[in-house]
Amino acid sequence: MGAYLARRLLALLPTLVLASLIVFVTIRLIPGDVIDLMLSQNDVAADKLTRDQLIAALGLDRPMWEQYLRWVADIVLHGNLGHSLWQTAPVTELLLGRLPVTFQLGAMALVVALLIALPIGIHSALRQDTAGDYLGRSFSILLLAVPSFWLATMVVVFPSIWWGWSPEVNYVRFGDDPWQNLKQMALPAIVLGAGLSAITMRLMRTMMLEVLRQDYIRTAWAKGLPERLVVLRHALRNAMVPVITLVGLQAPLLIGGAVIIEQIFVIPGMGLLLLDAVQQRDYPIITGVFLIVGVAVMLINLAVDLSYGLLDPKVRYR
């Protein structure tokens, strides 16, 4: 297991390098006049920095390869992602403050997604081609098509009109008041999770159908095991591996969706940080968020691969 993990992490390296190059090159596509735009659009900026200072702060005054190496060395050696242009904080510090919030939203949304997807998916498979199955499938196709920001808009607008209820906009940190925080995060997590559940539900159904036709399931039935045991102990565990893979593959979707949800519900996570940075053209922050998100997705996928062993004893890591 240890050797396997080391090998996997090593194999991640080239992908990481390529990812960092993607981040780096994308940001360097900034056309020159953007510098002028940044100064003209941002009064604070114009007060604080001259044109040359801004170029130097962005590191654009050096050759490309040197910029890249410096940037990577700073991150690897010092964990330093640079300095925000307009705020006085280092990007790493800003990110660390926001990361747990987005992580919590994502984790809660994932739980919601699974709570919706697994029971409906399993039920659909067990009662294939019944009314319940059709209902479940139609529901999932519909969920797939509803944009999360529309769903979010509706849950903000209509309860407010009908019952005068609106979600809390002053964010409460989990550490300060866990119960209040969970209450506040529940609705955003449900909206985000609902969209994610659609594909998972479909795959859960497909996999269950496949597994339920296996011989060992017939044996389990023949032994006279109750349905609950056959389904939960014998079928579900075997059907879960591809579903878990899918959950891992959806990580980018989850993080991307969080950006929109955070904006609607004013949750101070990474998404809001990114959007604010885009408004102010604070490129060091944009670069930082971009990179961290990519790395996070890679690590999530690695964690997913490792989890197969827990679910499926046949999987051995060598």
Added chain:
Amino acid sequence: MAAVLPADAATAPQRPPGFLRRLLLDKPLGAAGAALLLLFVVVGVFAPWIAPAGPNDIAPLDRLQPPSWAHWFGTDNLGRDVLSRCIHGAQLSVIIGCLAALLATVVSAVIGIVSGYFGGKFDLFVQRFVDAWMSFPDLIILIVVVSVVGPGMPQIIVTLGLLLGIGGSRIVRSAVIGVREHMYVHAAQSIGSSSARILRRHILPNVMPPIIVLFTTRVGTVILAESGLAFLGLGVPPPAPTWGAMLSGSGRTYMFQGPWLALAPGLCLTLVVYATNVFGDALRDLLDPRMRGSK
């Protein structure tokens, strides 16, 4: 359900006969999706003639009117007719959806075919790049790129096209790997056909079914992504009546007085994406049975 496929369907490059009939008989939901898509394209193309008013005709006296016979979907805070804006929004969605999906499909096809056919170190490198690319959420890349190149229709089309194109190349690549080892490809190689000719004449026609399916589903993805971007204020700049933008910005504050503002654009979006999804699923089942159940 698609069991009526002829035995050689998996290798037959051309559509099996009676495609429309099979769509209607075997896949009624897919056919409904296709009809809805057709309606959407027609509405988009002929928007200026269909819409009762211009998308930005302001009528301050008629502001925030609830839906009525004069204004089916009501009016917004500037008195603009929401139905007309939705119809013109369809036009923008058709243009962006089709162009970006076309670009994405071409990019996917080129990368997938070349990488899949040649294999080896080149394939390995390309695949690591695709890996790295796919670890970034689409929306984050879009936001970052738009923050760099600025919002605007051409930028959005090109960005979306490249973005989804790179990710989608996987699907084409796996189809190519399946076709690469077929006898007719080896035959072409042994009589000395050039690689370019083999790719064009033998590989491409045989991976057309997944490419067609890819294009269809991409239209929905693109429209959804564009609307998300517009919702965040990073789409085609106002006052363009994109569906995403209609749900965001200044309109949001007025939704509490005029809840109909929150309904129409979202409904349009949902319907179109739903239509591309069910039509894409049906196409996949009919054209390419091997891909069934995959995403």
